[in-house]
Amino acid sequence: MNHNITDFDHSDDSKLEGLRMTRQRREVYDVLMSLRDHPTASEVYERAKANMPGISLATVYNCLEALVDHGAVRQVHFERESSRYCPNLTAHGHFQDEQSGTVIDVPLKKGASLGDFLDLPAGVQVNNIEINLTGKISN
Amino acid sequence: MNHNITDFDHSDDSKLEGLRMTRQRREVYDVLMSLRDHPTASEVYERAKANMPGISLATVYNCLEALVDHGAVRQVHFERESSRYCPNLTAHGHFQDEQSGTVIDVPLKKGASLGDFLDLPAGVQVNNIEINLTGKISN
């Protein structure tokens, strides 16, 4: 089959089931899936306009919110910078390079779970996790 | 000696050495140390005014920035809410209750370190970490 990471099936829409599909939501989701570099809403807007010139920034915000609330996409927050959007639903954190602002995924080690490194108080139900690192890249 | 957590020495200023001390910075730092509930800048402002009526919100922002840049205090960010401020310099994450907005410290398990649960790419130098959880508290 010769699979590799670039073979990712962009048309696997299982995560969109139950979400009313509109041309705009499809376009916003496709933008996120095709270049997975954690764009801001404005960057998504710029990319979406290439295929759909009439789309508005307000709609991009609305679509992103719908996708996030549906669980198809995750928001990433560094300090109080613009929110960024990530379609990777596996357990992972993020690293932002201080020079360039670039954000990359940092996978959770296989088998690692929250309780292994955090002393969670009894009786808490965790619904969302953000693990965000910032720093420099050597080279 | 009969020590417990409430005996914390609020006058240990070792973390402030090298920072030019002003009445306002002292007051802002004291506000954070005396009630460690992760207040926002506006909440710090309200509390600081009790002891120092003339202090301005701009100054509170300036003092908080100076303390953060000096490493005496940490910023905590949930989504795009107002930044919150934490004087606990031990390794820990934060949990925010979705109902009340309350933020509590979540200690890192003793001996746990980043590399134990994250697959960090080679050559990254991590300067800052935020581990932020949101959810509900049972009872």
Add this chain to the structure above:
DNA sequence: TTGCACATTAGAATCATTCTAAATTTAGGC
């Protein structure tokens, strides 16, 4: 004590995001 680099202040500016209200579109039932 003095000088001056740095800090404080009020108010304006910024800007990512949310809100508003009117026009349009979706999806289901016929």
Add this chain to the structure above:
DNA sequence: GCCTAAATTTAGAATGATTCTAATGTGCAA
């Protein structure tokens, strides 16, 4: 296919946390 109700899209205004500006005040090293 057509109709309807509910949801979505849109342009533009509003919001609000934070940063900036420029005038005034102060910590502190010499």
